[in-house]
Amino acid sequence: MLVRNLWLDVAPTQVLTLIAPPEEGGLPPGAPMPGYASSQVLESRIPRFSRGDIIYASSGWEDYSVIDGKGYWDATKVSPGVSPNLAVGALGITGMVAYFGVTEVAKPRPGETFVVSAAAGGVGSVAAQVAKVLGLRVIGIAGGKEKCEWLLTEAGVDGAIDHRGGNVASRLDELCPKGIDIFFDNVGGAVLDLALERLRPHGRIVLCGTTARYRQTTSAPGPLNYWQLIMVNGRMEGLLGRDYFDRFPEAIAALKGWLDSGQIKAKEDVVVGLENAPAALGRLLSGENLGKQLVKIADPSP
Numbered sequence: 554m555l556v557r558n559l560w561l562d563v564a565p566t567q568v569l570t571l572i573a574p575p576e577e578g579g580l581p582p583g584a585p586m587p588g589y590a591s592s593q594v595l596e597s598r599i600p601r602f603s604r605g606d607i608i609y610a611s612s613g614w615e616d617y618s619v620i621d622g623k624g625y626w627d628a629t630k631v632s633p634g635v636s637p638n639l640a641v642g643a644l645g646i647t648g649m650v651a652y653f654g655v656t657e658v659a660k661p662r663p664g665e666t667f668v669v670s671a672a673a674g675g676v677g678s679v680a681a682q683v684a685k686v687l688g689l690r691v692i693g694i695a696g697g698k699e700k701c702e703w704l705l706t707e708a709g710v711d712g713a714i715d716h717r718g719g720n721v722a723s724r725l726d727e728l729c730p731k732g733i734d735i736f737f738d739n740v741g742g743a744v745l746d747l748a749l750e751r752l753r754p755h756g757r758i759v760l761c762g763t764t765a766r767y768r769q770t771t772s773a774p775g776p777l778n779y780w781q782l783i784m785v786n787g788r789m790e791g792l793l794g795r796d797y798f799d800r801f802p803e804a805i806a807a808l809k810g811w812l813d814s815g816q817i818k819a820k821e822d823v824v825v826g827l828e829n830a831p832a833a834l835g836r837l838l839s840g841e842n843l844g845k846q847l848v849k850i851a852d853p854s855p
C-alpha cells in the first residue's frame with residue numbers, strides 16, 4: 554500500500570534503534586525511523602484495504618510510506634467514529650498494553666492498592682484510569698508538579714508522588730501504609746526496588762517497560778529486593794501487548810466505551826510537523842510529555 558501518514562505514535566523504545574548498531578537491529582544511516590502511525594490509503598494491492606481507508610499500521614517517520622501491512626500489530630482499519638489521533642494513542646498499542654496489563658497480568662480485585670510509574674505518560678495514564686474504573690485505589694508516580702496535578706484533578710487517582718520533588722520511598726509509605734498489591738512498572742530501576750520492598754502478600758508486578766534503561770549503554774544491576782517475591786508469594790510478570798492481538802477488539806470496545814462515557818480521558822501531547830518527530834522522541838526521554846506523545850503530520854483528505 555502507498556499511504557499518507559497522518560499521526561505518528563512516538564514510543565520510548567524507538568531510541569533503542571538509534572543506539573544499537575545496524576547488525577544488532579539498529580537503524581542503518583539514512584533509513585526512516587520505523588513506527589506506528591495512523592495513515593490514509595492512497596493505493597492498495599492488499600485486498601482488504603482500499604483507497605481512502607484510514608488505517609493504523611507499522612509505518613515510518615515519512616510523509617508517505619509504502620507498507621506491506623505486517624508488523625507487531627498487523628494493519629487494521631480505524632473504526633468509524635474513532636479519530637486518527639485516538640487510533641494511535643489510547644486506542645492504539647498504548648491503550649492495548651495498559652488494558653491487558655491491568656486486566657490480565659495484574660488480575661485486580663476491587664479495593665486493592667495499585668501503583669503505577671510514569672503514571673502521566675501514554676501507557677501509565679490509561680493504566681491508572683482503567684485501574685480506577687475497576688475499583689482500585691490508585692497511586693501514580695510521575696515527574697513534576699504539573700503531571701501530579703493532572704493525575705489528581707483529571708485522571709482522578711487517589712494519590713500522586715512527584716519523583717522529582719520529594720522522597721519517593723517515604724511518600725509510598727505515607728500513601729500505601731499497608732503496602733502495594735499491584736505495581737505497574739513503565740520505568741524499571743530504583744522505583745522497581747522500592748515497590749518490591751513494599752509488596753503485599755500475593756502482590757503482582759506488571760513489567761511493562763524500562764524507560765530508565767533505554768539509554769544506558771552499560772548493563773545495570775538487577776532488582777535488589779526480588780527476594781521479597783518469595784516472602785510474600787508475589788508474582789512479577791512481563792507484559793507483551795502483541796500477545797493479546799486477537800483480543801484487541803475487546804480492549805478497543807471497552808476503552809472506547811469508557812472514553813465516550815467520560816470515565817477515562819485520553820491525554821495527548823501533540824507536536825505538530827514531521828520535522829519535529831525527533832524532538833518529540835526527546836520529550837519522552839526528558840520526561841516533558843504529559844500524556845501520549847503524538848506527532849501530527851496531516852489531516853485526512855475528504
Ligand SMILES: NC(=O)c1ccc[n+]([C@@H]2O[C@H](COP(=O)([O-])OP(=O)(O)OC[C@H]3O[C@@H](n4cnc5c(N)ncnc54)[C@H](OP(=O)(O)O)[C@@H]3O)[C@@H](O)[C@H]2O)c1
Nearest residue numbers: 671674675676695696739762763764765792793794838840
Ligand atoms: N510491553 C509492551 O508491549 C509495551 C508496549 C508499548 C510500550 N511499552 C512501554 O511502556 C512504557 C511507557 O511507554 P509510553 O509510550 O507510554 O511512554 P511515556 O510513559 O509516555 O513516556 C516516557 C516517560 O518515562 C519517564 N522517564 C523518561 N526517562 C526516564 C528515566 N531515565 N527514568 C525514569 N523515568 C523516565 C518520563 O515520565 P516522568 O516524567 O513521569 O518520569 C517520561 O514521560 C515504556 O517503557 C514503553 O517501552 C511496552
